Amino acid sequence: MAAQRHYDELARQLSAFGAVKRDMARILPPDCPGGSAAVLTLLKRYGDMRMSKLAELLAVDMSVASRHVAHTADRGWIERRPDPADKRSRILTLTAEGHERMEDLNVRTTELLADRLSDWSDDEVNQLIALMTRLRDSFGDCRTTTSRGQFPAAAQAPAPTQTTRTPA
Amino acid sequence: MAAQRHYDELARQLSAFGAVKRDMARILPPDCPGGSAAVLTLLKRYGDMRMSKLAELLAVDMSVASRHVAHTADRGWIERRPDPADKRSRILTLTAEGHERMEDLNVRTTELLADRLSDWSDDEVNQLIALMTRLRDSFGDCRTTTSRGQFPAAAQAPAPTQTTRTPA
């Protein structure tokens, strides 16, 4: 239980943190807004999944996820195949075009962060990641869209279909 | 210079961090959206200031700040007095009603954070605050709305007109 003063300061940081996100968003290509980029990133990282799972990872309502997915599907970056096990569901898959788009996004993101974090150490970045992850958990424990905690160690063990080795 | 993998993870955290902010926004009273709350918080904390300074602290374009300020002024929470030294400028001042509103906001924020951060130590909260502050600085160094760095130690020495003692 931290002191009142710390709460104020944390609230202030959260409030002004949007500027960082907006700076990140500025480097995105014109036809790929942040929502689409997030969809592609998660599919690249965790592999095929259903709408509901994607919505959970995005931490938004499924209606919002549906919107972003529609945008990316319209551009041919992902495919929505029917789930043979449950005809209500759709399985999302990154297409070849989607992978290309991701390469581009990765380059842009890396360039930006390499510039902005040029004087950060690995350790500091790791600390920040760990604390942000923990904060998200602390907030997410209460009101989650669905169940939460089904994906294996989301923050600890990322990077599935990175280069070679198709683990699934 | 951190590794590529860390960049990806940090970008992921930033992307999903919006959920935390939305959780914070949910506790706001109906007639006081996040933008208005931010205006009141900054005026309470740093005292009277001009539009341009407020926009800088909010880390948004002045047109956006003008909008939020208009909303709070319409409700009588702040006053916009002409600056005698520069008739183009307006000095923003928290009214008595604005102070009342801030009391309410403080209670709500504190309650929420006390709940969410119940198992956080002071030290952890401080670490997170410090790293978020540093990240904002790293990003803000490049493209700032105006000059930056005019306010004395924004993150280090907050809390001006807290309870008693009117330092100005």
Next chain:
DNA sequence: TATTGTTATACTCTATAACTATA
């Protein structure tokens, strides 16, 4: 001519609710 602030416009993101199809 440059700067402070306001307003008009457009875009992104979000949630709620109503709806379809399937379980």
Next chain:
DNA sequence: TATAGTTATAGAGTATAACAATA
């Protein structure tokens, strides 16, 4: 009846550009 997903609608936040008043 309950769940997966889509769509319509509305609200908040933001930036750009055009504008007014003043420096």
